[in-house]
Amino acid sequence: MSDVLRVQWTIIPRTAPQPWLTCSRCGEPRRFRSSDKIRVNANGKRVDAWLIYKCTCCGSTWNRPILERRQVQTIEPDFLTSLRTSDSMLTRRFAFDVEGLRRRAGRVEEFDDALVIRNVLSESTMPTRQLEILCSVPEPVGLRVDRMLANELQLSRSRVQSLAKIGELVAFPPGSHLRRAVRDGMRLVIDLPGYSGWPAIRAR
Ligand SMILES: [Zn+2]
Structure with a gap:
């Protein structure tokens, strides 16, 4: 010893990082917070998924792309289920992925x-x-x-x-x-x- x-x-x-985006309803840059909800849209064989953020002032939404026009057969079924159910572990993982968020949003505030x-x-x-x-x-x-x-x-x-x-x-x-x-x-x-x-x- x-x-x-x-x-x-x-x-x-x-607290997950929050992007600053120009809110269409407020008309100026606002902080947006993850709603911990994922929206999935299947169009034929293609799937889109977004993590939904909300303006901290007015509640307007911003959709952060998670999947874009992905072939459904290339998606792991369990992953797709987690997306559809807004699995809390998965939404947390995306919400805390600050680098991924920066690529979409530019200015990001960390806490x-x-x-x-x-x-x-x-x-x-x-x-x-x-x-x-x-x-x-x-x-x-x-x-x-x-x-x-x-x-x-x-x-x-x-x-x-x-x-x-x-x-x-x-x-x-x-x-x-x-x-x-x-x-x-x-x-x-x-x-x-x-x-x-x-x-x-x-x-x-
Ligand atoms: Zn707003």
Whole structure:
């Protein structure tokens, strides 16, 4: 054992990214939110499917293409059933696919509200001096690294920045930026001698 506490944090976004689109009814750019409903249209042997978004001001809809003029026999039957029933796992997967959304919508807003599920990977000897966090991010999330650390470790954001400045907080891979969103596989190593929050980090 060493004096390093190793943990894994899984970061689950709560709010799906929202595109900004010119709403035909409002007459100006508005945020649109996924309705978690999929519309499927079968025309002969061709199938179209859209995820329906709604203007957050007036409720007007925008159809985000999922399938376009696809031959029905090339579609997995289970997938087609999930589309027709607006299966919640599937709608979530599409709603959180920020890259796919950007290709359709241009400007997309991401949100930083997220659930952080903590797991201890290996215990340390006492007193603990260093925390190593392995970040697991199954879906892209807008949560900045410095904000996440401040929230979860109960430190001020300026303390987090100053730890980084003096080299007591190091992010891997090299070049990772604390002011940017946390990414899958990121590893954060923080020296925290004398820190009083260790029991809280182990507790969840
Ligand atoms: Zn509108």
